[in-house]
Amino acid sequence: METAIGPIFRLNRMERKYVLNDLTEKTNLSRAKISNFENGKIKLPDNEVRELYTIIGIALHDVCENEVFRKVSNVLFEMYNSIYYGKKADNELKQLNELKENARYTYPYITWLFGEFLYYVYNYDETYNYEKAVKTILNHKRYLSEKIKQMMYDTVGVYYKNQIRYEIALSNLKWAIQTNIDETVLAMAHYHQAMIYVEKGSSFKALSALETAKRIFDSDMNHYRSFLCTFELATVHAHFKEYKKAEELLKKCLKDPIAENNKIMIYNNMIWNYILMKNLDSAIRYSQYAINVDENFPLAYMYLTYIYWKKDNNGQVERYRKLMLEKAEYANKYDRYLLDAISTLTSRKTKIKRKEKDLMRAFINFRRIGDANQSMFVLELLISLFDKDLVKKTEYMEYALDLYNLEPEDDEPYEWNTPPYWF
Amino acid sequence: MKKIFTKKLALALVFMATISVMPHVHDENCGYDATTDSGCEFGVTTYGFGHFGD
Numbered sequence: 001m002e003t004a005i006g007p008i009f010r011l012n013r014m015e016r017k018y019v020l021n022d023l024t025e026k027t028n029l030s031r032a033k034i035s036n037f038e039n040g041k042i043k044l045p046d047n048e049v050r051e052l053y054t055i056i057g058i059a060l061h062d063v064c065e066n067e068v069f070r071k072v073s074n075v076l077f078e079m080y081n082s083i084y085y086g087k088k089a090d091n092e093l094k095q096l097n098e099l100k101e102n103a104r105y106t107y108p109y110i111t112w113l114f115g116e117f118l119y120y121v122y123n124y125d126e127t128y129n130y131e132k133a134v135k136t137i138l139n140h141k142r143y144l145s146e147k148i149k150q151m152m153y154d155t156v157g158v159y160y161k162n163q164i165r166y167e168i169a170l171s172n173l174k175w176a177i178q179t180n181i182d183e184t185v186l187a188m189a190h191y192h193q194a195m196i197y198v199e200k201g202s203s204f205k206a207l208s209a210l211e212t213a214k215r216i217f218d219s220d221m222n223h224y225r226s227f228l229c230t231f232e233l234a235t236v237h238a239h240f241k242e243y244k245k246a247e248e249l250l251k252k253c254l255k256d257p258i259a260e261n262n263k264i265m266i267y268n269n270m271i272w273n274y275i276l277m278k279n280l281d282s283a284i285r286y287s288q289y290a291i292n293v294d295e296n297f298p299l300a301y302m303y304l305t306y307i308y309w310k311k312d313n314n315g316q317v318e319r320y321r322k323l324m325l326e327k328a329e330y331a332n333k334y335d336r337y338l339l340d341a342i343s344t345l346t347s348r349k350t351k352i353k354r355k356e357k358d359l360m361r362a363f364i365n366f367r368r369i370g371d372a373n374q375s376m377f378v379l380e381l382l383i384s385l386f387d388k389d390l391v392k393k394t395e396y397m398e399y400a401l402d403l404y405n406l407e408p409e410d411d412e413p414y415e416w417n418t419p420p421y422w423f
Numbered sequence: 424m425k426k427i428f429t430k431k432l433a434l435a436l437v438f439m440a441t442i443s444v445m446p447h448v449h450d451e452n453c454g455y456d457a458t459t460d461s462g463c464e465f466g467v468t469t470y471g472f473g474h475f476g477d
Contacts, residue, residue, distance in 0.1 A: 086476070122477055158477050195474055228475050235472040253475075265473045272472055 003040040004107035004143050009052060010038040011136060012104060016056045026055050053105075060105060069108040072099055073148065076115045080151055083122050084184055086224035086258070093119045107143040110136075114144065114152055121159050130159060150179040154189045166196050187216035191225065194232055203239040210236065227258045234269060243277040264294050271303050280307050298327040298335065302342050309346040317346050334374065337362045341378055345385065355385060356392075363399075376400065 013023075024031045029048065036042045044052075053060040079092035096115045103112040114137050120128040134156060137144075144152060153176035160169035173196075176189035190213035197206035210229050217225035234249035250270050253259055259266055267290035274283035284307055290300040301324035308316035321343055328339050344350055344358040359382050366375040379400045386392035 162477075192477065195477075198472070198474075231475045238472065262475070265475050269472050 003043070004110075005043075005049065005105065006037040006040045007140060008104070008106055008109050009049070011109065011140075012053070012058060013038075013056050016058075018056045023052060023055055027051055058104070063102045063105065065106045065108065068099065068102045068106075069111065072096070072103050072108045072111045072115065073145070075099065076111060076118070076148065076151075079115060079118060080184075083118070084188065084225065085222060089119055089122070110140045110143040111145075111148055113137055114148065114155075117159075118151070118155050121155050121162075124162075134159060146179065147181050147185075150176050150181050150185045153179065154185050154192065157189065158192050161192060161196055166200060170196055183216055184220070187213045187220075187225070190216075191229065191232075194229075198232060198235050198239075201239065203236050206232070206236050206239075224258060227253065227256055231266070231269075234273070238269075238273050238276060241276075243273055246273050247277070264290055264297055267293065268297075268299060271300070275303065275307070280311065283307055296327055296330045298324060298331040298339060301327055302339055305346050306342055314348065321346055334366075337365050338374065338377070341381060345381055352385065356382065359385070 020031055020034060023029070023034055027034075027048075029044075029052075033042070033044075034052070037044050050060045075092055075095045079089045079096070082089040082092060093116070096112065096119075100112060103109050113133060117130075117133045117137060120130070120133075137152060138156070141149060141152065153172045157169045157173035157176060160166075160172060163169075170193065173189045173193045176185060177193070180186055190209045194206045194209035194213065197203070197209060210233055214226060214229040214233075217229060230249055231253050234246040234253070237243075237249065238246040247270070250266055250273065254263065254266050254270075267286050270286045271283045271290065274280070274286065283303060287300045287304050287307075290297050301320050304320040305317055305324050308314075308320060324339055325343060328336055331339055341359050341362040344355050347355075350358075359378055363375055363378045363382070366378060379396055382396045383393055383400070386396065
């Protein structure tokens with residue numbers, strides 16, 4: 001671990017935006033020597049290291065590496081534990097920040113950086129530079145202990161999942177599962193994997209991942225995580241068209257004290273489930289509940305617009321369409337495409353050609369962000385739009401088929417449905 | 424004998440090539456059944472479902 005001091009020095013230098021030339025001008029060391037030191041190839045005497053740190057404006061003081069490492073790791077484990085039980089980790093972040101000055105000179109710094117990254121993955125902050133942190137941590141992962149490395153793969157997986165980069169997220173989560181040191185992290189990785197499978201529509205895989213995760217959460221008496229699993233499980237059941245079961249699970253979630261202050265997402269899934277069940281009256285009721293909880297929840301207005309459009313109640317469609325467009329500012333950029341699409345679809349004045357154009361634009365945008373589910377959703381709207389125009393309908397169905405070919409289940413072996421008896 | 428074997432092999436290759444370019448649709452994906460031409464209805468995808476938390 002001794003050689004870590006060079007690479008860590010480089011991180012500090014780059015953080016302070018100094019280039020190599022700044023150092024060679026102010027010391028007697030050659031550029032090659034500093035470069036080798038930064039790459040961990042050679043060691044420099046203490047006084048020279050101290051001099052280099054002084055140039056970039058950091059006073060190096062003597063620390064016991066192992067002691068610092070132990071402290072940073074402990075805070076990190078506490079932070080992960082808080083996240084695991086769904087508690088706030090602000091206190092741990094504070095403790096971590098206090099350790100920065102001592103941790104920044106040698107190998108514990110990577111563990112420290114990971115701790116900061118861990119906090120911000122679960123507490124989104126737009127000022128934090130996620131890409132840079134991921135790159136640094138992955139490049140220096142050899143300075144992490146095995147257990148922390150497993151946590152790191154899980155956390156990086158969550159980060160990429162939130163970025164909708166599912167392939168890279170899944171490969172990181174697979175590493176976390178293969179590393180298999182800590183059962184807690186293993187369960188978390190399974191749970192995060194299940195979330196991606198749900199998004200991708202691979203329900204069987206999602207189900208088995210959720211079962212594995214839930215078993216561990218239950219044995220840990222982790223009620224919070226079990227609740228999350230139940231919630232995801234409802235989606236999986238809806239996907240299997242077992243809407244009654246999904247409704248039952250969601251109602252169970254609704255009664256849970258954990259959901260006390262955050263019912264909006266449960267209502268959202270309830271509404272969607274009722275739409276699938278074709279129980280439009282219940283869907284309307286739950287949309288009203290959702291609006292009562294948060295009057296700026298744009299998706300509730302979208303559901304109401306769609307439901308009344310289905311019911312041919314033009315007055316209500318116009319009313320909720322207007323409200324939906326007003327509340328669109330609270331939606332994220334991806335939901336906004338969807339609101340636009342629904343708004344176009346339900347508008348009476350818009351001509352069918354214009355509707356097609358708008359929906360196609362939404363489709364292209366969804367393809368660009370690589371979300372197959374959303375693309376599929378818009379295609380379904382297009383197909384229902386051209387219900388009577390068989391040529392157009394076929395065209396969009398072909399798009400739908402293409403979409404599935406673009407995202408094959410590559411890790412499932414091809415199965416011979418009909419054995420080739422004929423030759 | 425050798426000729427027949429080569430013919431069989433060629434047939435098998437053609438069969439496999441055909442299979443590999445055929446559209447590969449899972450019912451698992453969204454209930455879309457290409458054979459009945461019924462198409463997906465609104466909302467058969469999982470799109471509308473959200474997650475509670477990481």
